[in-house]
Amino acid sequence: MAQNLRHDEILKIARDLGKVTVDGLSREFEVTAQTIRRDLTELCDMGHLTRVHGGAIPPSSVINPGYEERSLLAVHEKEAMAQLCASKIPDGASLFLNIGTTTEAVARALLNHKNLMVITNNFNVAKILSTSPHSEVIVTGGVLRRSDGGLVGDVATEIIRQFRVDYAVIGIAAIADDGMLLEHDFREVRVTQAIIENARQAFLVADEIKFNRRAPVRIASLADMDAFFTDKAPPARLQKLCDDHEVAVHIAK
Amino acid sequence: MAQNLRHDEILKIARDLGKVTVDGLSREFEVTAQTIRRDLTELCDMGHLTRVHGGAIPPSSVINPGYEERSLLAVHEKEAMAQLCASKIPDGASLFLNIGTTTEAVARALLNHKNLMVITNNFNVAKILSTSPHSEVIVTGGVLRRSDGGLVGDVATEIIRQFRVDYAVIGIAAIADDGMLLEHDFREVRVTQAIIENARQAFLVADEIKFNRRAPVRIASLADMDAFFTDKAPPARLQKLCDDHEVAVHIAK
DNA sequence: CCCATAACGAACAATTTCGAACATAGAGCA
DNA sequence: TGCTCTATGTTCGAAATTGTTCGTTATGGG
Numbered sequence: 389m390a391q392n393l394r395h396d397e398i399l400k401i402a403r404d405l406g407k408v409t410v411d412g413l414s415r416e417f418e419v420t421a422q423t424i425r426r427d428l429t430e431l432c433d434m435g436h437l438t439r440v441h442g443g444a445i446p447p448s449s450v451i452n453p454g455y456e457e458r459s460l461l462a463v464h465e466k467e468a469m470a471q472l473c474a475s476k477i478p479d480g481a482s483l484f485l486n487i488g489t490t491t492e493a494v495a496r497a498l499l500n501h502k503n504l505m506v507i508t509n510n511f512n513v514a515k516i517l518s519t520s521p522h523s524e525v526i527v528t529g530g531v532l533r534r535s536d537g538g539l540v541g542d543v544a545t546e547i548i549r550q551f552r553v554d555y556a557v558i559g560i561a562a563i564a565d566d567g568m569l570l571e572h573d574f575r576e577v578r579v580t581q582a583i584i585e586n587a588r589q590a591f592l593v594a595d596e597i598k599f600n601r602r603a604p605v606r607i608a609s610l611a612d613m614d615a616f617f618t619d620k621a622p623p624a625r626l627q628k629l630c631d632d633h634e635v636a637v638h639i640a641k
Numbered sequence: 642m643a644q645n646l647r648h649d650e651i652l653k654i655a656r657d658l659g660k661v662t663v664d665g666l667s668r669e670f671e672v673t674a675q676t677i678r679r680d681l682t683e684l685c686d687m688g689h690l691t692r693v694h695g696g697a698i699p700p701s702s703v704i705n706p707g708y709e710e711r712s713l714l715a716v717h718e719k720e721a722m723a724q725l726c727a728s729k730i731p732d733g734a735s736l737f738l739n740i741g742t743t744t745e746a747v748a749r750a751l752l753n754h755k756n757l758m759v760i761t762n763n764f765n766v767a768k769i770l771s772t773s774p775h776s777e778v779i780v781t782g783g784v785l786r787r788s789d790g791g792l793v794g795d796v797a798t799e800i801i802r803q804f805r806v807d808y809a810v811i812g813i814a815a816i817a818d819d820g821m822l823l824e825h826d827f828r829e830v831r832v833t834q835a836i837i838e839n840a841r842q843a844f845l846v847a848d849e850i851k852f853n854r855r856a857p858v859r860i861a862s863l864a865d866m867d868a869f870f871t872d873k874a875p876p877a878r879l880q881k882l883c884d885d886h887e888v889a890v891h892i893a894k
Numbered sequence: 895c896c897c898a899t900a901a902c903g904a905a906c907a908a909t910t911t912c913g914a915a916c917a918t919a920g921a922g923c924a
Numbered sequence: 925t926g927c928t929c930t931a932t933g934t935t936c937g938a939a940a941t942t943g944t945t946c947g948t949t950a951t952g953g954g
Contacts, residue, residue: 407646410911420933425912440646441911441940511780515768518785527764527792529782529800532771539780547782547796645941663901673943678902694901694950895954902949910941918933924926 394427399436402446409443468640470497473593473617479503481554484583485513487538488559490593507551509544509579512537540575548582556587562601567610567629570603580607589614596620647680652689655699659720659749662696718872721893723750726846726870732756734807737836738766740791741812743846760804762797765790793828801835809840815854820863820882823856833860842867849873
């Protein structure tokens with residue numbers, strides 16, 4: 389990885405000005421445009437810049453601050469899982485969707501459903517579904533957590549208890565070996581538990597990554613779910629747990 | 642993924658000013674209007690802006706179909722009012738913002754303030770302010786009303802009562818001759834009243850149009866406000882009411 | 895209601911930028 | 925010295941962007 393002399397400087401300029409141009413840099417460093425293009429190509433491959441015609445800009449500075457990278461992880465798998473999950477939810481159903489990028493994917497997959505009633509503490513889910521004229525969206529209150537669009541706070545629990553819905557669609561941070569569902573933030577525990585308690589059926593949606601992750605806060609057990617949507621066959625122990633507790637396992641594609 | 646050198650900057654300008662014009666941008670970037678039109682078309686296709694005749698505005702109301710068709714003129718006046726109102730709110734303040742497109746404009750004008758704490762039952766306001774890393778946003782829960790992004794429901798009142806903030810920024814549907822502040826939906830009455838009660842100062846923001854409108858539900862009186870921001874001098878009777886009750890009247894431009 | 899004006903979008907031409915391939919220069923090393 | 929390796933310059937056809945023109949469509953004023 390031969391770090392180029394210009395690279396640091398280019399990044400600095402890009403951050404200062406919000407952009408760099410091939411032409412400007414080639415004059416600045418007194419090299420040919422082609423050399424600058426090669427620099428920019430490398431910097432973009434490393435993810436430090438985004439290439440545009442005529443130059444480059446810092447990666448998605450306005451388009452979607454920070455959040456995008458995480459949601460880009462395994463887009464296709466998430467999409468397929470979400471579609472599968474959505475296909476099990478009929479038109480006219482009422483449902484909860486909790487915090488997490490996975491549930492956002494489900495929200496997108498539900499855009500063409502009709503007459504849904506969706507209750508969510510996920511600001512992004514509300515944003516997505518608000519574009520569909522077919523469904524009613526109810527948002528729980530709370531502090532808006534910028535990192536993931538979560539609405540955090542106890543009021544959510546109260547609002548959720550006012551409903552008794554058909555489905556709960558749950559996304560989580562990690563699944564332990566023994567089937568424990570885990571989250572990072574203890575404030576979400578009660579909310580998610582309330583969601584599970586007040587739904588007739590609970591669907592867990594979690595991609596393979598969650599099998600190998602850790603998180604500190606215990607929310608519930610995989611055994612409490614009615615269905616489990618994922619993208620790869622789960623480890624044997626989890627599969628057995630599902631079999632023992634009659635949790636339907638759906639693997640996308 | 643057809644990103645362009647100008648796109649990022651156009652979005653920034655649109656967010657700062659609440660609008661962009663084809664003419665203004667073509668001068669700014671020194672390219673022809675047609676090129677700017679192409680840029681705007683792409684940004685709109687990606688959903689980052691909403692096109693209007695002569696320019697584009699942030700899609701703060703993807704939800705609100707009527708709003709998109711309004712002319713840039715109205716946007717401009719609202720913007721001036723909003724800027725004026727925002728200028729009276731110091732960094733570090735806590736405030737309520739209620740439902741209405743006017744308060745959305747104020748939210749945009751507040752984007753560069755630091756360390757604000759904003760409590761709102763306006764989904765669009767939350768969306769706008771969530772892009773700023775400087776402020777904390779708290780949303781009340783409720784049913785998401787697609788027509789204007791309002792969060793409707795009684796929980797809002799409860800949440801609001803948990804706070805005692807510095808400023809309440811109130812937008813309303815109409816002002817009667819005698820200074821009554823009016824709304825269309827009775828469900829908003831208690832929420833807005835709670836907002837006024839729990840703020841040290843109440844700011845009313847309303848453009849000229851509101852003087853000549855009618856609405857059925859009484860919320861409060863202009864006399865209860867501490868300041869009134871508008872874009873044209875109000876009718877004599879209202880002006881007198883303000884004078885009598887020490888309501889500061891601020892007329893934009 | 896009609897008209898003048900501005901804004902719009904499509905099509906085409908002119909220009910700029912891109913990336914690949916190849917050439918060149920200099921550094922490091924046996 | 926002769927060799928290799930890397931960074932850079934050069935050239936050129938392809939692709940993308942931009943400017944121009946023109947007929948169509950909104951908007952605001954009489």
